[in-house]
Amino acid sequence: MDLTGPGGAGAPSDQATIRRANLSLVLRQVSGSGPCSRSAVAAETGLNKNTVTSLVGELQARALVKEIGPRHAGAVGRPSLALVLDGAGVGALGVEVNVDYIAAYATDLAGRVLADRRVGFDALGRDPGRSIDKLAQVIGRTVADIGRLGVALAGITVAVPGLVDTSTGTVVVAPNLGWRLVPLADRLRCAAIAPDVPITVDNDANLAALAEYRCGVALGTANLIYLTGEVGVGCGIISGGRLLNGADGFAGEVGHIRVDPAGERCGCGRIGCWETKVGLAALVRMAAPDHAYGVGPPVVRDPEERLAEMEQQRAAGDPRVDAAITEVGRWLGVGAATLVNLFNPRVIVLGGYFAQLADRIIPVAQTELDQLSMRDAADRCRLTASDLGFGAASRGAAHVVIERVLSDPTTISIRNP
């Protein structure tokens, strides 16, 4: 139930606002359906045909919608022109900065991929300033590539593994990057890599959840949770088709919920955090105590390198590897059950190393989940592996930009005739 009523937080419904809302409604309709006639749009949206014709005219002037055809409406009757999403000239750039890589992903409004690159680097080996310089450099190169394609960027969103004040684009704290109170959006604006292009910042797991909702294995599932296994455990929650933020944008901090009062001490100083049971460090510690991460700030190594080592160890007949994976699966199910009881999601999508070990982790975790969660909700929630790999957060970030255009097409300027 939306307690704020229509118009969200009592937003005024003056003529300009209504026009914007209707432009958005028509643009979403065209982008959501296949090629469709103006009458079909009118029928679907409930707007009258003349209004639709006028709105479509404006969307065409903004190069967001175009006509194809003529298609014949039927055996008889005038041929009708079909509307499709244009937006080939409008680009959306999503960037993820993580401990050991920077990923950049860009599409135009119609979904054509304009850029998709991943650059390795070591965040902990640099001070925040040098990391941001590197980030700005990667963004700058991508923006230039997009420019050469004759596409105008509608926005840039950056995904960060930490707590973000989305209103100001400030990273409050990103432990694995060693960042605290970094005004990232401002810093990138100062770098002047993309003048006049809006830059926003959000939590990486939130954006990955959005990507799963928009283009992943759980496409269109209005109640889903994205869980990613890294050195830490990240979580993004979509509830009722909305990203759950909480009072300060800090919702979904699953890594440090206590799952075992008799458990080990976590890097955060608390006892029995979920991270100490299912984080990558925990897996490695159980599988190979001799090469384990220390407590406290984790030693940063490429996760895939770690997993490759473990597979060799397993191939060499070390039984601790399978035992460790089973134990992680069990505890993954325990924590997932808490999430199912509290959020009643339909799907929990697993990313990071969870996805890479999915065939061995999921069966164990699903069994535990089904036993521990309230039946009525649990038998409707399944664990599944993400297929977006390292691209999830940057894809989600690009979708945030597209979402802004769909919500307010007037942000895209009218082309000169």
Place this chain on the structure above:
Amino acid sequence: MDLTGPGGAGAPSDQATIRRANLSLVLRQVSGSGPCSRSAVAAETGLNKNTVTSLVGELQARALVKEIGPRHAGAVGRPSLALVLDGAGVGALGVEVNVDYIAAYATDLAGRVLADRRVGFDALGRDPGRSIDKLAQVIGRTVADIGRLGVALAGITVAVPGLVDTSTGTVVVAPNLGWRLVPLADRLRCAAIAPDVPITVDNDANLAALAEYRCGVALGTANLIYLTGEVGVGCGIISGGRLLNGADGFAGEVGHIRVDPAGERCGCGRIGCWETKVGLAALVRMAAPDHAYGVGPPVVRDPEERLAEMEQQRAAGDPRVDAAITEVGRWLGVGAATLVNLFNPRVIVLGGYFAQLADRIIPVAQTELDQLSMRDAADRCRLTASDLGFGAASRGAAHVVIERVLSDPTTISIRNP
């Protein structure tokens, strides 16, 4: 971020819809502010003055708004008439059915209390059919009283301690009532106690959370959690000004999240559920093992009777009572920390027996919460006691009805001139 964009799930913005939205906008403005002029409403809503005048006219015709005054706008100038909420002829009835009582609470749109009664009964001593007959009887009597006041009911909402399919008004399961798959809304409609009056059903903790948000100690806090201590533990979550429902309306099932893998077996058959640490049965078991509830379906006794016994026991110098309350407070904080990490609420409002023991439970729980939850969010979340007592759910239920009227004033018919 609302991923469905303006207009919610792509709702059409045709003229009728826009008119409804604007009627709602003006009605909310008048109901939210003190007496105000048409110009003030225009300024606040962003609607132009002529539109406001026309909308106010319609709201007057529906007897939802009236004029008072004349007040003098200032030292000079024409006296202006002020608008206030009328709605004295429109009633909202909220009813709560619980294990040992039925509560009914009704107000008119302007907030005047029309009915407020609580009737004791024993749900477990009756089969569902007889309980529903009793419920219908209480509702019927209240509806008659409201009718005698010359007030027309806009709707009835019933609060139930269980999992509810709100779309059909079916109680999926309410363990403490012994109900399973009860089509409550239909059954009450058949009882014909209030022909043509819409009847809806929802979870009691959800409705109590709504009451706290609308008229309780956390009035207006857009991110709050309501926790109620009974034989079980109930929870309602308001996130971003919305009641969190999840995929099946089962979100917030906190009672059976596992907080202690080495804990006791719960009535549900699982191990270490939060309910086994903070439920009323757990408190009594710790304070007075000799009078403890058994495992399995709880023996139903009036909670206040239980607490009174415990106070006597304490007065008689039994140290187990204070020890038990401290232990409950500690575990309340442990579970609350999980909620804070996952939902990032600003306030957690405590109801049921938690509220009755608040001065002894909250200090212990708050300390534990601050230690266990992620600092950035935790130092912004406080535990506080509800002051709505047994009336929370029925008040929230009445607010659901009022909310529907505010969202769509056209549901109230135009009075004959």
